[in-house]
Amino acid sequence: MARPRSPRLIAVSLAITCALTASACSSASTGAAGSQGDGKGTIEFWSMPFWIGQDDKVQQLVDEFNASQSDVKVNLTQLEWKDGREKIKQAMAAGQGPDVWLMNNGLELDYLKAGSLAPLSDLGYTQADLAKFTDLVKVNEYEDKLYGAPLYFDATVMLYRTDVLEKYGYEKPPATWDELKTTASAITTKSAADGSKISGWQFKGMDDHVNAINSTWESFLCQAGGSLTSPDYTKSTQNTEAGKTTMNYMRSFYQDKTSPVGTSALNGFIDGKVAMFSFYQSVIANVETGGAKTEGKWAVAPMPEGPKSGCSMVGGHSLVANAGSQETKAAGTFMKWLASPERSAQYMDFHAIFPYDPAKVEPAVKAAYDEKTKGDANWTAILEQAGRNTPDLVLQDRHGWSTRWEKQKSAIVAGVNGQSSVDGSLSAIDAEVGKALDAER
Template sequence: MKKKGFIYPTVLAMGLSAVLAGCGGSDSGEDSDAISVWAMGEEGKLLNEMTAGYEEETGVKVNVQAIPWDQAYDKLLTAVASGNGPDVLQLGTTWVAEFADAGALLDLTEHMEEYPDFDLENYFEGAQTSMKYDDQIVGIPWYVETRTMYYRTDLLEEVGYSEPPATWDELKDAASKLTESGDNDNVYGLDIDLNDQITPFIFAWQNGFEFDAENPNFDSPEFKGALEYYTSYFEEGISTTSEGIDIVQAFKDGQKPIFFSGPWMINIMNDQAPDLEGKWAVAPMPAQENNLSSIGGANFSVFHNSEKVDEALDFIAYMNEVDTQLEWMEKSNTLPSRLEAWESPELAEDEMYSVFGEQLENTKGAPPVKEWERIAQELLASIERINIGGADLDAEMDEFNSKVKSMLE
């Protein structure tokens, strides 16, 4: 069917490429005629149910190995070191740069003309960042996700908002009024998860920040201004540094009537909070200079020394066909990466999913630098010192920027 026409241990960051020399072939499992696919988490468990169509069409068997996310990074490192990896592997988008830098991912550039479905223009602009490393094409988006704003429509109306807040000023005003309207001290107008490394960068992008890998600029007015806005919610008691009760329960109780999250929360809310039907909705992120959000998800890549490259690419092409992506969405509750899939009624006409489609048009991906995960974790440590330890924001950001410079050197 070929188409024509987390905080990682320090030792892991010491340069993966050195272990690639002299590696053997890829691991295709017990059946030497099959292709092997490594997929992570629940997706790995469900993917086994999606391979029959490819097998019937091509006669090639697919062996899927489901790997828990908390074991995936170490297993991938072992594969890099031994050379015994799969033919196809799923990578979280923030892992792409590190494993591409190690030479673990096959450069697909020479295959792009043969597989027109892989063309970058078929995918959201934000997702295109994760497809590339240096001058190579190293992955094809499988599914995507972004963050939007979940809010209680009924409670916002009570404080004067018949429409969701659309700007930073409106968000601060609405969240402040929601906090003040609560009948106890446990109401926080906006929930910000302090363990979520994405939100600070979303605010920074919205404030006009552009990361400069050659000359790190986390001490810039754009980034500091975003962090001032972010931390002000905690300073003013509009958000809490305490994790507290589960967000679904807090949303139901009105204790946290606004929060940011991904598409997976739609089904969670419908399943766990059916009494809230008609009382909540999702909206695009509020804007400052823009309303950018993050784009994440997972890519399919081919292991650098796969002996079944054609079959691996055919499998990725099959999984990225529009009909297959829509079937996968139904099965896994993840969002299609292909732009064409978003023209389908089940997405375009759905009042919740269509908002995610709108937001996906305005997203940025993590910069393709292999140190990005370490940078993000270091930022969370700085934010904790500001929000909980009372550290000076300007001083923390200056120190953080110095640490990033050292990492990148």
């Protein structure tokens, strides 16, 4: 699955660190100002293992790149998800950061405001290169320039147990909020009566992976027509009618015991004890590890549509380059290779969403893309969901995100399970995030 952003990054803002340690984030700390190199040299690449389920694949890709040419050598430092982003931030603040590293789609505002990232146009990307990306690439835009080359996108979708739905008389998955609630409640009730004890639905994040409540909440808020911030990103806007509608809807699953607090959405789904849940589509890799427990017994559907739409949260990862590197040309060469249409088609092996418009890539790549999606109903659902989504929510989330993601973990869970009032939970988020937004200005 796609890993949500670590709360440990709430540490000191990179922009403030740069201001306090004059040379720490300047190009002089890694090379002469404006130096790009001649396109030949050694670059340092720091990454978490983004190939879901195979931690050694990133090193294999780096080795493949190194063997493919002789001008650029890449040294990989592989970090862990639990603290990798924090280590990169600390290294950058100390003037010892990598030339290229992995960052969540949407990028982090501290780096952008500090001028720490090189725009793709300075890394050898032409307008023709940039035109091949889908519109979702705008999640990496800042002040009219693109700063991240997406490896792949994630989109929150719904997963459902076909065997469970069929057992209780449902031939297709729910397509709306009302249908979701009705179907889930019926499965919970009927399965309790026959001794199966299956939860019809579980919200990812109300379980052992509490950080996931952020993407879950923001997806449902979007479907209710809500937003995270005002259009100018200066005000937190969750305590609204859309926010209350969303929380009351989610809360209803626990009030009537359709969903039990604390049951793992993913593990319960694999064991056949949770009929439906939603998360980024790359969680498919985890479901497939269930072997005989899940094989042929589940499928993917677009998100049930809420009062306003069927949108959902966008995730995934991109490559970014250090603006202060002496080797930005070499860095660009590597980024264009690792984030190329050819490699991105390979990332579809773990159900990563292709970041390019298939109609704009080379015929051989399009053929590989078509081969992976052909006749696969799960890919049809994933691509439908991706087509419903826009960059807007991710661009809002960039502002005050570390404060928001930390506060939502406690406030949303407490509001949904009834430990605090709906108004109190949403007001607490707006108050806390509002301070962070004020500090950004």
